[in-house]
Amino acid sequence: MINKDLLIVSLRQRALYLPGVEPQREARPRTLQLVVELRQLGFSVSEPLLHALNGLSDEDGQTVVDALNDVMGTRLNWASLVRGWLVPTGETVWDHFLTLVANVLKSEMQIPGTTLPCGHLIPEGTFQLERYTGCPFCGTPFQTAPGEVYRGQGSKLRLLTLWDDHDLERHYQALLTSKTPLDATQRASLVTLLAHMPTADLDIAMKETRILVVDALVGLQRDDDAARLFASPADVLRYLWFRHTGKLQLLRPATLLNIERKNQRYGGHKAEDIEQKVGERRRQLRLSYGRPWCRRVARWLNGLTMPLDAQLEAMHPQREMWVRFVRALRLAEFARKPGYEQLRTLLDRFYRQDYRVFQGRVDMRRRAGDADAVLALLSQRPGLFARCLFSTMLTFGPDRVVAAFRDVVGQVQPRLLVSLATTADLYFDRRQKRVARPLSGVMHPVDPHPLLVHYTDDELDRMKRLVSELYLEAMRRHFQQTEPVGRRIYIDPELDHIPVSVGDRSATVQDISATLQGQRFPVSSDSVRLFLQWGRDLPAQHLDMDLSCHILGDDFSEVCAYFSLNVKGAKHSGDIQQIPDLVGTAEYIELSLPELIERGARRVVFTCNAFTAGALQPNLMVGWMSAEQPMSVSNETGVAYDPSTVDHMVRITESNLSKGLIFGVLDVPGRYITWLEMPFDGQTVLSISPETIDAYLRRLERKPTIGQVLRIMADAQHLTIVDQPAQADRAYDLLWAQDAAEVSRLL
Secondary structure, eight states: OOOHHHHHHHHTTTEEEOTTOOOOSSOOHHHHHHHHHHHHTTEEEOHHHHHHHHTOOHHHHHHHHHHHHHHHTTTSBOOOSBTTTTSOOOOOHHHHHHHHHHHHHTTTSOOOEEEOTTSOEEETTSOOGGGBSBOTTTOOBSOOOBTOOOOSOOSOOEEEEEEOHHHHHHHHHHHHTOSSOOOHHHHHHHHHHHTTSOOSSOOOOOHHHHHHHHHHHHHTTOHHHHHTTOOSHHHHHHHHHHHHHSOSSOOOHHHHHHHHHHHHSOTTOOHHHHHHHHHHHHHHTOOOOOHHHHHHHHHHHHTOOSOHHHHHHHHGGGHHHHHHHHHHTTHHHHHTSTTOHHHHHHHHHHHHTOOOOHHHHHHHHHHTTOHHHHHHHHHHOHHHHHHTHHHHHHHHOHHHHHHHHHHHGGGSOHHHHHHHHHHHHHHTOTTOOEEEOOTTOOOEEEOOOGGGGGSOHHHHHHHHHHHHHHHHHHHHHHHHTSOOSOSEEEEOGGGGGSBOOSSOOOOEEOSSOOOOTTOEEEOOSSEEEEEEEEEETOOSEEOOEEEEEEEEESSOEEEEBTTBOEETTEEEOOOOOEEOTTEEEEEEEEEEHHHHHHTTEEEEEEEEEEOSSSSOOTTOEEEEEOOSSOOOOOTTTOOOOOGGGEEEEEEEOTTOOOSEEEEEEEETTTTEEEEEEEEEOOSSGGGOOHHHHHHHHHHHHHSOBHHHHHHHHHHHTTOEEESSGGGOSEEEOHHHHTOHHHHHTTO
16 A cells, blocks of 8 residues: 555655555556556656656555646636636726725625625726726726646656655665755654654664654654654753744744734734734733643653753753743743752753853954953864854954864864855955845845954955855865765756755655755746645635736846736736635746747746735646747636646645745756745735845855765765766765755765
């Protein structure tokens, strides 16, 4: 029996997991039908997978088709507000104004027009009602088309390979041992795998990954095994907060409430409505634990092997949160019991603040201008040294700081070195703003460091070179200590355009193929179609999500959105504000590259956002389609979705906190789309700052690419780079790069 959940995990890596199937070379009619169905969804199969499909039972074959249909959303409602929306309806702001006036006055005077099921009167001479599937005034759909999609228009097929138990185990271990934080796609896969794979003797590299494993072990009532994964009190707090909020990062309650307040301030909400929603969120964040949980946490803290001083220092950054948890868990009560002596001492010293914090000592010496003491302290914590390297170089001068850092650079994680190489050019530039992405997710522009004005351009350029030399030297040393995979390797040229995924905490799930931020998708056709689908499994209600794009040229800027449905080079399918029951609804934007080129457009930014109060809804799907031939649009329902033409698609998860999302940028002259994930907190596309977008794109462009890292490895290990995959002992191609966990093994 094929497991559907594991099938979806493998699909994210462009494979199908079919265990226990006896391959057969002789094709069966049912297999040919299955291959045709996969092709209609945009997938082709490798020869080993084809033989495995021959051995599937009819029931398992249907499971494969059902899984792919669920992932591609083909059973949902893809009808738009406008029928045949590639032909504009000609609606104007004046139509909306006249309709508003008519509905205000309809009780006092008789106005000729049509009253729709939603109750709105559409006056004669305004909207062309025969062109709409719903109300053009309030965006309520009256006609849906669940299960109605186009199929087979795409000429580019995703090749699926065969996975067996060994491949699934390899992917499982790669996720557990990843030296970089897992993105949302990897986390979703790991949670699924933990429910089906053994959890004994696990080698886990990242603390956030350990939290997911701990949660699985606690669910299995294996508290002792879970306790062995806690290295410090910070791990315990992280797990408790994850269990309470679903957030793997320690976002403080005040931060979460501030995000809720920002997200609720839109959509015409009054101040009292906003505070009511914030109050509901505050009540959700209140802590309440039964005695079994109090006892469990007390045992975890009492059993930690970390030195007590180190435990207290780890608790200090989240002191306010610890005070809340200590009270809610009644830890003081357990600390008085026999056998909890370590917990008693820990709490006593914590409340008396009888401990010293390393960062405080560093800050004190820094304020005193004692460079030798600061560098001596930072050398004891190489990771901390790496995180404050640039500011320390500006404070005490580059030479002595770089010399001290070079002595400990071998102890720094390679992913931190990649971050240094990524940000050095922007950090040491007085004229460029950087972009910061805090744990809340929304990116903000950051002004240049104030000490930069004390250095000349030549001195700043020298600092950049020093950091670059440090990075190359440390990476070579890292790879020299790594066992070579062979003597000859192949590096796909496309890998020179894919940045190494470090510092990109993705909050979206990519179910059809995992793709690293910054990857480019070439556009071979003259049109690109954006799509947005939301409301899956939700009851009918007012829930307004918007699809928009921002067209940027050298001397102009224009928006295609719900308030500007048709501009030169872009057409919108209409603004839907109400969702139907359970099957969701959709919006589209069609981009015409010839028209964009003609008007001198340089870039088109793809965005989606929540117009109603709140954040983007879970299970919302957004992406873009392209095909060499023109893609169809229904003249009856406005359906314009074809899974076989989807280039990229992501799904919003419940952990999302952002109001909006930039999910791609089209380079018009270059005819390629860069996939990125850039949250923002505005109600419409107009709230996005082009300056912030440019800063983020510069950050992506300056990141070391996978190809560059592989060439450093080849140089350090004296490997030969060959031109063809068949000539190599190990081929690093796009299929390998799509597994972010495998890429992270380089670091």
